[in-house]
Each structure stands twice: as structure tokens, then as C-alpha cells.
Amino acid sequence: MTSGTSSVHRATTHRPDPGLVALGEVRTGLLQHSAAIPHQLAERILQLVPGERVRLSQRPIAHALSPELMAGVDCRLAAASGTHIDGTGTVLTRASITGGTVVQASARAVVGPARADHRLPWSHYMARPGMIETRGKIEVDDLAAGFIGQPTSSSALDLSALSRRMMDVIQGSSQLDHAPRMRTKRTRLRWTARTVTAEQPHGLVEFAIEDDVLRTLQLRTKIDRIAMVASLCENLALHDWLLSTLLELIEREQRGAPHAPQAVLRLRPAIDSLLHLWMPAAHIDESLHPVWEALERRAGFTRQWEQLRDRIRDQVTLSAVTLMSVVTEGSASE
């Protein structure tokens, strides 16, 4: 865990109120570079705060995580019921690069009721990174549902804007050559995690594919896990992106000439750069593995991935054979 999130953890443990909800958005996209970048370059690109360390890990897969940025917010929160709820506090944003290839930008905050009924000096909020305090009572389900259904152009707390900006900063880095090997979509995962008591059921509530770029995830978690949920959501978003991207690449290749062997061979760079990134629940706290497993049961991520991977490999082998025979027949008839 990073320094930022552990502060969130501290802030929540000294006030064990179960009525909290974490809100977040993760964006995932292909790094705009012609090849996978080495660790040192990832480190330089993610050095968003001078002096603060970029966290690097090599196993089970290369992963670089930026320091957390904190932004002050004082705004309305979207509630499904339309109730007017104001909140003050801070939002955390961060970015990561996985396998030197995939960028993620995420923004998140934990929302809970304030003790005081008036706005406190900023020092109070600054000491609680990633916490937003609401004035008046809140209904966590109402807030979670409001956030999930929030339209893009809304004046309420806009984590989408923050994650987009972070993504743009990383992708716009002058250290990148902006000549990626393939064209891909960026996806967004909007997630919520509301706290429940130890006796209540926790884990996955719902995962939904809203459109071709937006996914939503709703979780219930015990309060001591809330700080770790963000990593889980980022990991999930990464795998969802891998799956969507591979599907998209296959669709695009087949669009031109459905069975042309060359078309399939063009998938090669994609296969090479993406296939080895599949590493479910890497860097995720073990206590959250059951959530992954529940998702697996419902959405069948790994099953889909394996099917796709096998299909591509078969096609590539088949095409290589076809091409070979075309070449040999050609030379034989001369």
C-alpha cells in the first residue's frame, strides 16, 4: 500500500463508523509508445511529485505506481434520490504502468458523515487524504447509486474528470514517442465500495458492462479493507481492458479480409505485447481474492481470455502454415 492510502486507512480506523462508501474511477489505456518501456522510464514518467517515490515491482509482472496526488474538493455529491448533499475533503489520484505497456489513471475518495455540522479549516481535511466529509446524514446506498449513474457533464464530484486529466498527463508525456503499434480504446471502470459490518455479507454486488467503454462495479467491504479496494478495482479494470482490446483487435482484423492469413499474422505484435499481461489478482491483498473469484464465476474473465488466446494462437499457426504452403507452391511451379 502507498503512503496515501495508508493514511486513508488511519483516518478511518480512529472512527469506526460503518456508514462509509468509497467511490472511484479507473481509466485504462495502451501507453502511447512504440514498445514496452523499461522500468526507469516508467519511473520518470510517473514521478508526478518531485521527491516522492514511484513504487516499482517486477514480480509477478512489471508494475510501476506513481505517488498519490491529493486534490481538495468542496462540492455536491450525486445522490440517486436527488437529495442535496454537500461534501468537503480531498480526493486521491494516481497512475500506474503495467508491463511497460498499459497505463491506468485512477481517482477515488471515501465518503462519510462529518462530526461537525460546519465546514472546518482546511488543515482538518488535509490531514485525512482521500476522505470527503458530508454535512448532514447520508445514505451510503443512495450515494453509491448516484455516483454509478452520474452523467458525464454533471456539477457533482467529478472523479471522471480527475482520472481523465491524469491519463492525459501521462499519455501526453514528452518522454513517449506517441507511435503505438496499434489503435485501442480507453476504458473506464466506475466503482463503489460501501462498508458493512463483519456479520453482513460482503464482496461483489454487481459488475456491469454499460457500453463499449464504461463498466461499473459495486462492492461491499469490511471497513478495514476499504483502503485496499482501489487496487483491486485497478487490477480488475486492467483485465477487463485486456479482454476488450483483444476482442476489438480481432474484430478489426477480420473486418478487412475475413480469412486472409496475413490479416491474422498482423495480430502478432498485439499477441506478444498483451498476452503475457494476464495476471489476475497480482499485487492484490489476499483478503480480497474472494472478490476476484466471485467475479470470475459470474463474468468468466479468465475463461473468455483463454478461449480468445487459444483461438488467436490456432489462427496464427494455421495462417503460418497456409502462407508457407502458398510460398512453397509458388516456388515449385516456377
Added chain:
Amino acid sequence: MIILSTSDKGGTGRSVTSCNLAYRRALQGSDVAYLDFDFGSPTAGAILSVSGAERGTTSGAGLHHYLQDRVAEPEQIDVWSASEREGLRGRPMGAGRLVLVPGDQGGGEFPVGTEMVDRCIQLFLSMEAEFELVLVDLSAGRSQAADLILSATAARQLQAITVRWLVFHRWTRQHIIAASGLVFGERGLIEAGTERGHDRADLENSIRFVRTAVLDLSSPEMAGLRPPQAAWLQSCNRELQELATKTKLGRTTMLGSIPLDPVLQWREQLISDNDVVFSQIANPQTSQAYEDLAKRLVHDEAWMSL
């Protein structure tokens, strides 16, 4: 690849031709995004028959608001699923994506600051990362939009991206002179671009002209003309050709010429193959001209150094 559509005057056929090119390119299998940067008159929604966005979007998340930092993300409309025209609904076999990024209704021009240039750069980077062809319809003349684009495309981060300009003009004396002025004039695009850090020769090489609504003198409809009329038109055409050559709008810098079409004279729309083959309301020469021009957009030979 980013294609920037501009013209010196309004009403040249820039938007209608650009929409048809985007449509053709998508049919040819590319993923295409159409960005409506004509802030004063965002008509792409109407041409593509996307309801709710006929004169720009009302969602508040159009390009205009995006550039002004009022929304984080511009709206994207999937034309294959949002178009009201029956023949356009549903992505045809083999076609790529066709996405409209609309302007805002009631937008208008606005001052351009450095932050806006940055947002424009980021927009282009994210669009280019996703689409093979990004077609940008600008306002007429040396507009704010044109200045914004000239600044953005000079940025270092965009140097790996192929950027090309199309300048639309009608086939008349005044339009030829105006289009030439827009590009080569004292306050023209090349001058303005060079001031903003573009290499003069590279920029000049990335600009081509497109003639719109041109009367085809060899077409069968012309057979009904009286001999003096035909002779007059022929000599006019020759004069225009000479003028075009003199003002650097001749054969070498011309990328394509779209014939005058009766359908487009009456209505701003896409010309589908249906319109040509089944209902036969549009001329086959028009759809063929769009088809050819759409291919030349991405054909490097047509864009070799002059």
C-alpha cells in the same frame, strides 16, 4: 491520421463533403471520428441525421465546452446506432466505426488561451490513439478554431502523427482567389503556421485543395445545352483552370473534385449507395468522387512533396 477541413468562405460544401468522406472511409474499413470544430455552425449532426445534435449537442458535453474545460470528456456519438436514417442504421459488414464528436448548440467563437491549446493537444492524442482517421471540420477562414489547431499541431507530442489539411472551395473566380489567399496569403495558414513553429515547407506540403459542386461539362445532362452555352461554359472553365494554376490551386495541389449533385443542392446529407443504385436520386459520379477522394486522403503518393 488527422485531417483538417477548412475553407475561406462558408457554404462551400466543406461540412457535407467532410461528412461524406468520413462515411466513405468508415465503409472502406477504417475507424473514423468526426470532430465538429465549426463552433459557429456545427452542422455535422444534421448531415449525419443524428437527432438531438442537429445544430450541435444539447448535452453540454460538446467540443466547445470540452475545450473551455467545462466538461472532462467530449461526448461521442456512434453514428451507426444513432442515425435516424434507416439506411445508415447498423454498421455494415466490413465497415469501421463512425463516431461523431459534436459541437455545442449555441456555441460561437471564443478566445484561445494556452490551456485550450493543451486540451486540444490531449484531445488529438486520445483520438489518434483510438481512431485511424480523425477528421476535423473547422470554421471558415482564419478563425479561432484554425489558430487553435495550428498551435496544437505544432506541439512536440503531435509530431509522430500525420496531419493533413483539406481546403474546400467552389469552382468560381472568387472562391479560387479566396481559397488561395486563405492558404498562401499574408495572413494565411502557412504564414500563421510558420509563426507558430511549423516548418514552412512541411506545412505547405500537407495542404491540398478540394473543389466542390463542380459542373461536369462532359456529363450527359450537359447534352441539352445550346451550342453557345456549351462554348461559353468551356471557355469559362479554361479561364478558371488558368486562374487556379496561377494561384497554386492547379492539378498538383488539387486532391479531388466533387461534381454538382442535385440531391446535395437541395439537402445536406450523406450520399449512400442506396441513393445511387436503388432510389437513383443521386448521381453515381458523386458517390464515386467521394469514394475516390476518401482513398486519396490516406494514399501517401497523393501527398508526396511537390
